[in-house]
Amino acid sequence: MKHFLSIFLLTFIFIAEGFPQRQAWQRERHHVALGMGAAGFMGDLGGADRTGTQGLRDFDFAAVRPSLMIGYRYLLLENLAISTHLTFAYVAGDDKNTSEIHRNNRNINFRSPIIEFAPKLQYYFISYERIGARHGRATGIRVRRQMDISAYVFTGVAGFYFNPQGYFDAENYSGTIPSDELPPKGWYNLKPLSTEGQGYFPTRRNYSSVSVAIPFGIGGLLHINRDISLGIEFGFRTTFTDYIDDVSTTYVDPAIYQEIFSDPGQIALAEYFANPTNNTLDANTTAPGQQRGSPLNTDAYMFTMFTFYYRIPNFSRPSRVWGN
Numbered sequence: 241m242k243h244f245l246s247i248f249l250l251t252f253i254f255i256a257e258g259f260p261q262r263q264a265w266q267r268e269r270h271h272v273a274l275g276m277g278a279a280g281f282m283g284d285l286g287g288a289d290r291t292g293t294q295g296l297r298d299f300d301f302a303a304v305r306p307s308l309m310i311g312y313r314y315l316l317l318e319n320l321a322i323s324t325h326l327t328f329a330y331v332a333g334d335d336k337n338t339s340e341i342h343r344n345n346r347n348i349n350f351r352s353p354i355i356e357f358a359p360k361l362q363y364y365f366i367s368y369e370r371i372g373a374r375h376g377r378a379t380g381i382r383v384r385r386q387m388d389i390s391a392y393v394f395t396g397v398a399g400f401y402f403n404p405q406g407y408f409d410a411e412n413y414s415g416t417i418p419s420d421e422l423p424p425k426g427w428y429n430l431k432p433l434s435t436e437g438q439g440y441f442p443t444r445r446n447y448s449s450v451s452v453a454i455p456f457g458i459g460g461l462l463h464i465n466r467d468i469s470l471g472i473e474f475g476f477r478t479t480f481t482d483y484i485d486d487v488s489t490t491y492v493d494p495a496i497y498q499e500i501f502s503d504p505g506q507i508a509l510a511e512y513f514a515n516p517t518n519n520t521l522d523a524n525t526t527a528p529g530q531q532r533g534s535p536l537n538t539d540a541y542m543f544t545m546f547t548f549y550y551r552i553p554n555f556s557r558p559s560r561v562w563g564n
Contacts, residue, residue, distance in 0.1 A: 268315070268466070270552040273325065275309035275473070277545035284487040284533035285333030285348055302337045305330035305351070307543050319364040323394070327356040331402075331541050333485050345520040346532070348513075350430065350485045352404045354541065356477075358455050360396030368463065388463040395456040398477060403449055404430045404486040406513045415494065415511035421504040430486040433510040436532065437492040440500055444489070451481040453541075461549065469549040476542045484541070487533035491515055491526055 286300040307329035315321045334349040368388040410422045431438075431449065439446045457475030464470060482488040497510040517526045524530070 266315075268551050270315075271313040271469075271549045272552060273309070273311040273313055273323070273547060273549050275307075275311070275325075275327075275545040275547040277307050277309075277543060278304045279307040279329035279331050279354065279541060279543055280304050281331035281333050281484065281539070281541045283333060283482075283485045283539035285335055285350055285485045286337045286343075300333060300337055303332040303334060305332050307354075307545065309543075309545055309547075313362070313549065319367045321362040321364070321392075322359065323362050324359045325356075327354070327358070327543065329354040329356070329541075329543065331484065341520065342525070345517055345525060347516050347518040348406070348485075348487060350404045350406050350487075351427070352402045352484055354400055354402055354484075356398050356400040356453070358396055358398035358453075360394045360398075360455060362392045362394045362459070364390050364392045366391040366460075390461045390463065390469075391459070392461075393456075393458050394473075394475070395454070398453040398455050399450065400453055400477075400479075401450050402481075402484050404484060406430050406486070406516075408509060408512055412516065413508060413512050415508055416498075417504045417508040417511070422508050423505040428509055428513070430513055431483075433506070433513055434497075434500060435486055435492075435510065435514045436489050437496060440496055441492075447481065447483040451479055453477040453479040457542075459547070461547070467551045467553070469547075471547040471549070473545045473547055474542070475545070476540065478540050479538050482533070482535055482538045484539040485533075486513075488535050489531075489533060491528050491530050491532045493528040 280299055280301075281303060282299060286303050307327060309325050309327045311323060311325035313321050313323040330351060331354055332349075332351040335343045335346050336349065338344055367390050369390070370388055405427045407425075407427055408423065409425045410419065413422060431447070434440055434446075436444060438444045455475050455477050457473060459471055459473035459475075461469045461471035492514060494511045494514055497507045497514075501507045501510060515526050515532075526532075
């Protein structure tokens with residue numbers, strides 16, 4: 241029994257002494273995150289000088305727009321974290337940016353805010369790897385500071401809000417409304433205008449401005465010190481909607497807008513945004529029933545974000561953080 245107690249006490253002391261060092265990361269679990277960067281869109285509008293694919297090969301650099309992020313990260317394990325981000329961004333697309341003849345002839349443009357809430361899991365396949373060299377003073381070589389880096393992959397689920405808008409210019413309007421009744425030039429919400437007959441035809445329901453996306457990507461961090469880390473993150477979002485750009489199926493007869501709307505301004509906007517072709521090709525190319533977009537693929541967007549992480553000190557003892 242004595243030997244058993246001695247072994248138990250020695251084991252307990254060994255574990256107790258080693259525990260703080262092995263679990264040091266648990267004291268650095270909580271971080272706030274800030275980020276800013278760029279947002280890109282891949283859908284029916286704009287894109288490369290080729291038939292649209294709604295993939296990375298169709299990315300339109302001319303349509304890149306800004307993005308901002310605020311978030312919180314919690315370390316579940318030393319190499320696994322849950323990160324929740326709220327991101328504000330704009331995405332855009334413009335057929336004028338592509339020389340692919342059918343897309344350029346279509347001549348549709350859009351912009352849309354994106355407000356995204358995304359809980360994500362981050363797996364750190366490189367965790368606090370030391371870079372840089374440290375030389376002793378005895379060698380006469382200047383000491384260079386060592387720094388830690390981390391790299392991770394992530395995935396999760398995101399909910400987001402969008403609201404596509406198009407730019408109206410009366411000089412390009414050729415519909416049925418007299419010029420003195422046309423609305424002023426500017427940006428207008430597209431969803432209420434039923435540009436593909438949504439809500440008019442039984443087979444085309446109005447789309448929701450809220451949808452779901454699957455985010456995934458890769459990121460890296462440079463740990464300046466125990467509290468501050470700087471990094472970069474690239475994330476792709478595949479969505480469950482094809483209407484971020486308000487384009488998905490076929491052209492409709494503009495005469496339906498005389499039935500849907502009574503206001504001349506709304507009729508003019510709907511007629512224009514349903515088919516703003518620049519008439520490079522034959523008029524039959526954009527006739528009712530012809531392809532306006534592709535319903536075979538949903539829209540996608542991406543963020544490239546420069547990030548700043550700050551460790552919340554003494555999180556378990558709030559009085560020391562905020563003052564007592």
